[in-house]
Amino acid sequence: MKYFNYLLIIIGAIIAMYAKGGEQQNQYILIVGIVILMIGIYRIAKTIPSRTKSEDDTNV
Numbered sequence: 001m002k003y004f005n006y007l008l009i010i011i012g013a014i015i016a017m018y019a020k021g022g023e024q025q026n027q028y029i030l031i032v033g034i035v036i037l038m039i040g041i042y043r044i045a046k047t048i049p050s051r052t053k054s055e056d057d058t059n060v
Contacts, residue, residue, distance in 0.1 A: 005043045012037025 015033030
């Protein structure tokens with residue numbers, strides 16, 4: 001599942017760059033690429049645990 005999230009990010013970035021590269025850019029393809037990219041980033045961010053209270057006190 002972890003590799004699927006990375007694959008979503010890579011595919012989304014490639015689609016977004018492809019849509020942006022041409023002189024006649026297609027905004028719909030760009031939007032789809034950005035959405036896929038953001039879904040991948042969101043799915044990875046969900047797996048990162050939040051900081052605990054004890055960690056916050058040591059960084060102050």
